[in-house]
Amino acid sequence: MSSRLIINFLRFIGLLLLQVLVIDNIRLGYYIHPHIYVLYILLLPFNIPNWRLLFAGFFMGLAVDLFNGTPGLNAAATVFMAFIRPLVINGMTRRKDINENDEPSLNNMGVSRFLVYSFLLLVVHNLVLFMLEAFSFKLIGVVLLETLLSVFSSLMLIFIILLLFKKTKKKSL
């Protein structure tokens, strides 16, 4: 249990630094803003209590906000995403297929199912984020374009990160 706590803590710090120091500095254009820190929420174990999930989302988003100077923006989007997560998981998996203690991963969910799971939550996250940033429905076209492009770029980066860390995890477990 405590080793999981440490892993999650390291993941929190690692993804936060990767997001604010590396990803945010890669400029791919006006509409592409990859958000890979949400991987932290995606990878929390299946059986995590909902209130902990919500707080995890809140603090992860708030940490990113501190660096970006936008208090509440990423936090609101990530809390929303954390709220939706149990619904998506229940809709996509059957109880007997998964071990409740596991974390969602490419192995135990299957590549395609994990990607759909990430895709749905990323859409929710990015849509809330860009809507709040624009703060009006006038820019809905831009918001949708931003969401679409950002979701696919985030998904690609998240997939790459997962593949990079796949092997080392097997060894340690």
Place this chain on the structure above:
Amino acid sequence: MYSLLNFLKKYNNILLFLILEVLCIIMLVNNLPYQKRKLTKVGNAISGRFFKTKTNCTNYFSLKEENQLMVEHNALLMSQLYNSDNDDSVLIDSSSFEFRFIPAKVINNSIYNVNNYLLIDKGRNDGIEKDMGVICEKGVVGKVVNVTEHYASVISMLHPYTVVSARFTDNQHIANVTWGNRDYRFGTVNDIPLHLKLEKGDTLVTSGFSNIYPADIMIGTIEEMLESDSKDFNTAKIRFSTNFSTLRHVFVIENLNQAEIDSLTLNQ
């Protein structure tokens, strides 16, 4: 009472979700005009240190361009010094200076967001205060909105709340420059009277009326005249002289007469 507790138990997750979400929105809305306040002051102090370390490393990659830029700027200053019409040395007496320039390094910069900020590595300890202007050797950059001991955050021209009072060098007409789009290269001027004939390439400089910037600092040139919604004014798209994507060194402007000017305007 029991049914209330039952209700709370049943819907505790939704309640927690709503509470957290409302908290986020409150934070967001409270900070909208100048998105950085109390909370981000803490953030500034922490993230400033990170970004400074990062900048210390990445700066080496651009040393060559930086040197070239400094040399060019020196040459410009020298030409101004030796070409000035009056060789009266009294003019260079520092007691008559109106503005003081504090050099600073940009340690974080955003250009692709809706609201864009810079973080610079000088703060209150270096004499920087809120609302001071920020320029670079090429032109206007923005305005200081938040200061900590060692760092300051600046809203750049690329922010919906930035308005700079400007003047066309050709006809001395006054106008306001805003960003008005999402491209970091271009800004917008909305209030050009119809009788004014402007062409592509006409230059805009600061008017000097705002006390934030000295007069005659370059802002940009007209890129194209746009169709305006209103019938009373023309709109122009301008190309910023500052390249916001490669900003590294900036100067914060301290108006040495600010207190005196304030005392005058506040008494009105």
